[in-house]
Amino acid sequence: MRCWRRRRSPRPRHRSPWRWLRSRSSTSSRRAMTSRPASSITPASSSSSPRATPTASWSCTTGASPPSGTPQSMAPSTRHLLMSVTKTVVGVIACALVEDGVLALDDRVEAIIPALAGSGFAGATVRDVLDMRTGVRFNETYHDPDADVYLMEHACGWRSPREDVPGSLREFLAQLPRDEEHGGRFRYRSSETNVLSWICEVASGQDLATLIHEWVWAQIGAEFPAHITVDPTGVAVGDGGLSATLRDVGRLADMLARNGIARSGAQVAPPWFVVDTLVAAEDSRDAFAATNSPTGMPGGHYRNQVWVPFPDRSVFLALGIHGQMVYVNQQSGVVGVKLSTWPTAQNGALFYDTLGAFESISAALDRYTHQHPVTHHQEAPGEAYPRTAQYLRESRTFFRTNEDPIYFFGPTAFNLLGLDRWVCSFTYVSYYDPWDGMSPAGHVPRSGRAPRPSPARRR
The missing domain is CATH 3.40.710.10 (DD-peptidase/beta-lactamase superfamily)
Incomplete structure (x- = not known):
């Protein structure tokens, strides 16, 4: 087995249209498949x-x-x-x-x-x-x-x-x-x-x-x-x-x-x-x-x-x-x-x-990706820059391995349901509980609804 890691290669050229096959397939796992003649089908060569x-x-x-x-x-x-x-x-x-x-x-x-x-x-x-x-x-x-x-x-x-x-x-x-x-x-x-x-x-x-x-x-x-x-x-x-x-x-x-x-x-x-x-x-x-x-x-x-x-x-x-x-x-x-x-x-x-x-x-x-990160800039001597993700998979890896708490605050978490499956250490803080208490990532404050401002203080 061999493995490769390359940055980019040119897009391959599509050479010919799709073809159908009725003759024997290229693996021997289904040995009893029979060949049937049909002029509209191009069979594969035996080689x-x-x-x-x-x-x-x-x-x-x-x-x-x-x-x-x-x-x-x-x-x-x-x-x-x-x-x-x-x-x-x-x-x-x-x-x-x-x-x-x-x-x-x-x-x-x-x-x-x-x-x-x-x-x-x-x-x-x-x-x-x-x-x-x-x-x-x-x-x-x-x-x-x-x-x-x-x-x-x-x-x-x-x-x-x-x-x-x-x-x-x-x-x-x-x-x-x-x-x-x-x-x-x-x-x-x-x-x-x-x-x-x-x-x-x-x-x-x-x-x-x-x-x-x-x-x-x-x-x-x-x-x-x-x-x-x-x-x-x-x-x-x-x-x-x-x-x-x-x-x-x-x-x-x-x-x-x-x-x-x-x-x-x-x-x-x-x-x-x-x-x-x-x-x-x-x-x-x-x-x-x-x-x-x-x-x-x-x-x-x-x-x-x-x-x-x-x-x-x-x-x-x-x-x-x-x-x-x-x-x-x-x-x-x-x-x-x-x-x-x-x-x-x-x-x-x-x-x-x-x-x-x-x-x-x-x-x-x-591990190789983490040890050799790709950034948008070079760090100058004595200066510290935050690591910048360049590719989508780097952003995905960051969130999937995140250990710092991340919170979402809002009346409801409806539009973000499922995000905790992709972002580690993620918690919803909302007034409405769409999981009925069944999700460990959901938190509803016990104090209930925040008090409404009096009419005199409304803008």
Whole structure:
């Protein structure tokens, strides 16, 4: 594994449009996916497939477009199947459509897609689907060959057809039942993202490949075209079908670390996307804790198709089975990408090793930033100047590590709710208590309302 730290690099040139893929993907984790001829789809060349090694490629960087360290089996132009990292891309697009007014988070699924009116998704909202909190029954147990996640692969054409499984992705989704109330606990289910992709396509009038190209890939300045697999009817597989190069996935992570702003200056994800993902809803952690999915993230939550592993950190992840990980640490400004082909879908030891490695690298680079600060001026002999933060991440680091008490005084803290999650040692002092005594950061003076001045003293 190699790591880099550079100040700036030129914006990469976008070379070619988005292309679809029906042929075998560049990782061997889904071995039964079948090739289907279609004149409108450009297949990847066979030379782009890497050998099935446990770790195909690593990249970790801060403050620049990411370089990469790849073994001989992967060239800079080699695409690798991202598996469920694709979900985060779909989540960004869905939230961007919400920002543009094309979608609303409280829209009902069946109002957008009438074909799902008789399915378990009826009554669920876009927000329920985004956060995987619908009540739809779907089994994602990877060691069970008859689990719903594998039946969906048969429907997609990733596995050979079965007589008892519908022949297309959307037919499969429409027959899923409901076994719980919508808006309840979190359960990780790939079917949710395929419905979310369907919602985005219907609401925008564009197919998923075009949405990804126009709303994300072209905006981040992707260096190489990406591929996405489609089912027998040509519908893109939004839960895990995206294949892309290491550096371009790094550009995606860098955009998220910069609050949705690409290095071109384009606002790709909405301005509220990262904050909403990290802060989430009031009950997001409880819903996450109640899950029956093996998350390995106690105290974390899931929001907008993104994993937040720690309850008090500005770290979030995009994850895919067989070892894919995109790591974003907003406090240190470090992003990391690892593409792998593990022999099993999940491996707890390797997952924690990967996350621990990125955390150690991030901590080391964060210490380097503090030891070598960037200021607007040079200190003259015998003079003392306060340190001036030049970059947004330096301001964020200052407030996240602040030890000096900071107080907000006002009638109500409504417009600043959640700020105590970002600023350490922060206290609200207000007349009205929006937390009903449940927040340790809120303080309401016992003396009550201040006396009003007499009419004679009013100005």
